[in-house]
Amino acid sequence: MNKIFDIIIIGAGVVGCSIARELSRFKLDLMVIEKEEDVASGISKGNSGVIHAGYHKEPGSLKATLNVAGHRYFQEWGEQLDFPVKFNGKLVVAKVKEEVEGLRKLMERGRKNGVKGLELIDAQQIKNFEPRVEGIAAMYSPFSGITSPYLMTIALAENACRNGVKFEFEQEVNAISRVNNLFRIQTAGNQEYYSRWLINSAGLNSAKVSRLICHNKHRIFPCRGQYYLTDKIDDLISMLIYPLPSKDGVTLGIHITPTVDGNILIGPSAEYIDSLEDTACTREVMDKLKREAEQFLPEIREAPFIRNYAGIRPKLFYPGSGVNDSDYIIEEDSEIHYMINLIGIESPGLTAAPAIADMVVNMVGEKEDLVLNDQFCPERKAPLIFAQQSEADQARLIQDDPAYGEVICRCETVTRKEVIEAFDNILGVRSLDGLKRRCRIMAGRCQGGFCTTRIVEILRDEYGLSPEQIFKSNFQSPLFYGRVKDD
Amino acid sequence: MIEKDIDIAVIGAGPAGMAAAISAREKGVKDIILLERNPFLGGILIQCIHDGFGLHLFDQNLTGPEYAEELIQHLIKAKVPFLTEAMVIDINAQKEIRVVSRQGLLKLKAKAIVLAMGCRERTRGALEIPGTRPAGIFTAGVAQSLVNLQNLKIGKEVVILGSGDVGLIMARRLKIEGLKVLRVIEKLPYCSGLVRNRVQCLRDYDIPLHLSSTVIDIHGKDRLEALTAAQLNEKGEILYDTAEVIPCDTLLLSVGLIPENELSRKAEVRLDWRTLGAEVDDYVETNTPGIFSCGNVLHIHDVADYASQEGFLAGERAACRVRENQGKVLRFPVNASKEIKYVVPQLIREDCRETELKFRVTEPFENIRIIVKNGGETLFRKKFLKIMPSEMNMVKISSDKPLDKVYVELEKTEIA
Numbered sequence: 038m039n040k041i042f043d044i045i046i047i048g049a050g051v052v053g054c055s056i057a058r059e060l061s062r063f064k065l066d067l068m069v070i071e072k073e074e075d076v077a078s079g080i081s082k083g084n085s086g087v088i089h090a091g092y093h094k095e096p097g098s099l100k101a102t103l104n105v106a107g108h109r110y111f112q113e114w115g116e117q118l119d120f121p122v123k124f125n126g127k128l129v130v131a132k133v134k135e136e137v138e139g140l141r142k143l144m145e146r147g148r149k150n151g152v153k154g155l156e157l158i159d160a161q162q163i164k165n166f167e168p169r170v171e172g173i174a175a176m177y178s179p180f181s182g183i184t185s186p187y188l189m190t191i192a193l194a195e196n197a198c199r200n201g202v203k204f205e206f207e208q209e210v211n212a213i214s215r216v217n218n219l220f221r222i223q224t225a226g227n228q229e230y231y232s233r234w235l236i237n238s239a240g241l242n243s244a245k246v247s248r249l250i251c252h253n254k255h256r257i258f259p260c261r262g263q264y265y266l267t268d269k270i271d272d273l274i275s276m277l278i279y280p281l282p283s284k285d286g287v288t289l290g291i292h293i294t295p296t297v298d299g300n301i302l303i304g305p306s307a308e309y310i311d312s313l314e315d316t317a318c319t320r321e322v323m324d325k326l327k328r329e330a331e332q333f334l335p336e337i338r339e340a341p342f343i344r345n346y347a348g349i350r351p352k353l354f355y356p357g358s359g360v361n362d363s364d365y366i367i368e369e370d371s372e373i374h375y376m377i378n379l380i381g382i383e384s385p386g387l388t389a390a391p392a393i394a395d396m397v398v399n400m401v402g403e404k405e406d407l408v409l410n411d412q413f414c415p416e417r418k419a420p421l422i423f424a425q426q427s428e429a430d431q432a433r434l435i436q437d438d439p440a441y442g443e444v445i446c447r448c449e450t451v452t453r454k455e456v457i458e459a460f461d462n463i464l465g466v467r468s469l470d471g472l473k474r475r476c477r478i479m480a481g482r483c484q485g486g487f488c489t490t491r492i493v494e495i496l497r498d499e500y501g502l503s504p505e506q507i508f509k510s511n512f513q514s515p516l517f518y519g520r521v522k523d524d
Numbered sequence: 525m526i527e528k529d530i531d532i533a534v535i536g537a538g539p540a541g542m543a544a545a546i547s548a549r550e551k552g553v554k555d556i557i558l559l560e561r562n563p564f565l566g567g568i569l570i571q572c573i574h575d576g577f578g579l580h581l582f583d584q585n586l587t588g589p590e591y592a593e594e595l596i597q598h599l600i601k602a603k604v605p606f607l608t609e610a611m612v613i614d615i616n617a618q619k620e621i622r623v624v625s626r627q628g629l630l631k632l633k634a635k636a637i638v639l640a641m642g643c644r645e646r647t648r649g650a651l652e653i654p655g656t657r658p659a660g661i662f663t664a665g666v667a668q669s670l671v672n673l674q675n676l677k678i679g680k681e682v683v684i685l686g687s688g689d690v691g692l693i694m695a696r697r698l699k700i701e702g703l704k705v706l707r708v709i710e711k712l713p714y715c716s717g718l719v720r721n722r723v724q725c726l727r728d729y730d731i732p733l734h735l736s737s738t739v740i741d742i743h744g745k746d747r748l749e750a751l752t753a754a755q756l757n758e759k760g761e762i763l764y765d766t767a768e769v770i771p772c773d774t775l776l777l778s779v780g781l782i783p784e785n786e787l788s789r790k791a792e793v794r795l796d797w798r799t800l801g802a803e804v805d806d807y808v809e810t811n812t813p814g815i816f817s818c819g820n821v822l823h824i825h826d827v828a829d830y831a832s833q834e835g836f837l838a839g840e841r842a843a844c845r846v847r848e849n850q851g852k853v854l855r856f857p858v859n860a861s862k863e864i865k866y867v868v869p870q871l872i873r874e875d876c877r878e879t880e881l882k883f884r885v886t887e888p889f890e891n892i893r894i895i896v897k898n899g900g901e902t903l904f905r906k907k908f909l910k911i912m913p914s915e916m917n918m919v920k921i922s923s924d925k926p927l928d929k930v931y932v933e934l935e936k937t938e939i940a
């Protein structure tokens with residue numbers, strides 16, 4: 038007989054991992070099932086990484102309340118779980134007089150939502166903050182910030198794992214049934230799992246997964262957002278630079294966002310698409326991104342671009358439907374008890390994730406007594422980053438472990454030791470994309486030109502991997518087809 | 525942490541850096557160190573197992589590793605100290621150098637530095653090709669190293685974007701190894717690699733070259749599944765009705781090399797936007813006194829021999845700089861007409877009476893004359909039937925007056 042879990046969570050995005058981590062405070066048998074080979078492989082990797090202050094959404098909505106509540110966790114979670122959090126502030130910039138009214142409305146909404154510190158500033162004050170930004174007025178939001186969405190998700194998952202949560206990767210849930218008051222969850226990989234509770238945080242697939250057993254009519258309309266990423270640039274901007282949100286309410290507009298690593302993001306666009314998986318970038322949109330960004334920051338034109346990517350929003354409405362926003366669905370199904378669906382968790386879902394987790398814990402707590410796990414450890418340490426150490430510490434590190442003396446990535450100065458630590462992650466993730474997210478290797482300006490061959494060597498020498506066992510992401514993405522000549 | 529004063533540090537042990545170290549040593553400087561991040565000497569040469577090296581320097585047709593071996597033997601005979609698996613992670617204008625190796629952190633203070641870090645390849649991100657981001661997209665140089673040095677089979681059906689030399693050489697290599705090389709796609713109306721490579725790598729192996737074409741979309745979620753290619757008109761605009769889907773699992777990019785000058789910037793070395801390398805004078809000295817630059821980090825060379833020759837010059841001049849500290853010298857800019865993409869050196873010293881100019885043209889020209897003047901005086905004048913951007917032109921000039929108004933230009937000649 039299979040083991041029976043108290044709670045199974047479907048989807049290892051930032052929402053699923055936040056829930057798993059918060060539930061691991063209690064004596065529960067927990068498991069997370071994820072269809073990809075790593076956490077943060079869905080919406081949680083392709084977004085802007087912005088910690089929203091909370092003035093965008095309709096007062097009283099779940100989106101607004103959970104955003105503001107979620108925001109309060111970031112300082113503490115960043116320290117406890119050792120992921121980057123930076124409150125560098127935001128300017129929502131007006132280009133023409135007519136837009137100033139829009140800024141006022143935004144401020145008013147922010148005040149109603151309980152957002153602190155919002156201020157209307159003039160052109161001169163914009164220049165004082167950001168000499169290179171063009172605008173006639175702006176709303177300044179001092180507590181807006183940035184994080185690394187995947188490092189945050191990894192941190193949560195590692196801490197959850199450390200506190201006993203099991204993670205299953207490359208298992209796509211494709212059938213759910215009720216057997217003797219238990220959920221039977223079956224996957225495309227022919228595995229079967231049983232649990233008392235089922236939490237569906239499957240992101241873009243959340244509607245589909247819920248319909249595997251629930252009788253609801255929820256539907257997700259995928260809306261893609263494309264980005265440009267520049268090389269690291271000093272002194273261009275330090276804050277987030279936003280336009281006024283689009284009138285139709287679909288998006289926050291194309292903005293310019295520094296990342297925690299010092300690169301700059303331009304995006305996201307917004308186009309409804311047919312597929313839940315189509316994260317391709319397109320020529321017209323790529324051109325548009327640059328054009329729009331230049332309006333606010335002319336010098337971005339000369340920036341060296343190193344990568345494009347896209348993420349997909351799980352919208353619950355489609356354009357022209359007359360609706361211009363919809364709230365999150367976070368509820369226990371009315372017929373299928375013990376099944377909690379989280380559907381349509383679009384922006385500000387990253388910011389709201391801690392508060393969403395709280396809400397889900399309370400929903401579980403209402404139906405059964407939760408007993409604190411006295412072994413729970415709230416802390417998690419990120420692996421050390423050699424490039425950020427002082428000269429004396431670097432010298433000492435190499436002396437203690439010469440693997441710190443072998444630089445594998447020239448762009449980001451990542452050492453062999455860091456690659457090995459990243460590869461030895463407790464979740465057991467073994468893909469090159471997973472390595473990249475964990476130690477920034479292949480993420481710099483040369484995009485793997487220098488390090489690819491070295492990583493292949495390390496994987497062979499330290500882990501005995503054959504060429505066929507090296508994947509970019511999941512098992513369908515091999516890098517090599519064996520050897521050229523037999524040894 | 526070890527701290528040490530040193531006369532000359534050479535960064536990078538490719539054909540340029542090795543040559544620089546050898547010549548500095550032969551000029552009598554003993555306190556030298558050659559620093560290389562790879563576990564071996566030779567730089568890019570080691571993965572170039574094809575022949576075609578050494579024709580100018582050694583009068584022989586050598587493979588890359590053989591060419592490297594010649595220099596390494598020389599280096600050992602000259603007793604040049606070197607350190608491999610040693611990555612320079614920082615330098616500054618005071619010529620302080622930070623080196624990381626398994627032995628520890630090494631801090632050097634040098635009297636002169638020779639920059640010889642080579643280049644890196646342009647990537648897909650820099651090209652801004654739309655589409656998905658699957659496995660199976662490699663730059664040609666990385667592919668060369670994976671195939672030649674690690675014996676890895678990088679794919680089955682390959683398309684190569686860009687007709688740079690590395691791409692052409694890899695087209696042949698992969699075909700010999702039994703992979704299907706479907707085509708080479710080049711956006712320009714002419715091949716950007718050397719003629720000899722076009723003939724020996726593509727024509728002799730029946731690999732089609734599609735000019736005035738490019739890749740406009742990439743398909744496949746996990747591993748590459750197909751590309752969309754299309755032709756371009758004379759203005760370089762995409763002709764969408766020529767779009768064609770090409771099923772394949774591998775794309776190699778051979779779309780340009782970029783001098784690796786991140787370290788140079790930290791030492792306040794001024795870069796030339798045309799070469800993306802340092803701005804140097806006829807001693808290959810940069811604007812930061814005592815810092816010299818040579819090889820691919822200065823400008824892209826298609827022939828290793830010339831990179832080495834530049835290295836010899838850099839080493840020799842660095843040796844002089846160690847011995848005598850010079851006062852202030854004037855440097856005159858070298859100018860050129862718009863058909864000239866760049867000229868190295870960019871500056872000529874006031875006491876210089878003889879030097880060599882290296883330059884490339886912006887596009888192919890036929891029936892032209894290259895003219896180099898110094899004010900009213902013509903220093904060089906020669907007719908060419910054809911001149912290609914892929915070939916670096918080298919012209920020796922001399923005068924008994926200061927070379928203060930050097931100007932390089934092209935002149936149309938009547939068809940012979």
Ligand SMILES: Cc1cc2nc3c(=O)[nH]c(=O)nc-3n(C[C@H](O)[C@H](O)[C@H](O)COP(=O)(O)OP(=O)(O)OC[C@H]3O[C@@H](n4cnc5c(N)ncnc54)[C@H](O)[C@@H]3O)c2cc1C
Nearest residue numbers: 048050051052072079080081084087210240262386387388
């Ligand atoms: C373009 C864009 C920009 C954004 N910017 C911001 C921002 O700046 N700030 C902010 O706060 N929010 C932002 N968001 C919103 C935020 O990114 C999301 O709300 C959040 O990442 C959602 O997380 P999730 O865990 O619900 O979804 P996901 O990260 O998609 O996680 C769901 C997981 O479920 C897995 N899964 C799906 N189906 C199955 C199955 N059948 N079996 C097993 N596993 C399955 C998926 O592989 C995936 O890993 C943005 C979103 C987008 C699209």
Ligand SMILES: Cc1cc2nc3c(=O)[nH]c(=O)nc-3n(C[C@H](O)[C@H](O)[C@H](O)COP(=O)(O)OP(=O)(O)OC[C@H]3O[C@@H](n4cnc5c(N)ncnc54)[C@H](O)[C@@H]3O)c2cc1C
Nearest residue numbers: 536538539540560561567568612641642690819820827828
């Ligand atoms: C793929 C390819 C094929 C070629 N084929 C031919 C051919 O057939 N015939 C021909 O004549 N020429 C050929 N060339 C051209 C020729 O090989 C190059 O022009 C020549 O190698 C350039 O020499 P270099 O010393 O400047 O650079 P490289 O050979 O690239 O050497 C630079 C060295 O610096 C080291 N380095 C860089 N940064 C650091 C640091 N921070 N710390 C320590 N070390 C560092 C690198 O590891 C490297 O070893 C080819 C070039 C390429 C790229």
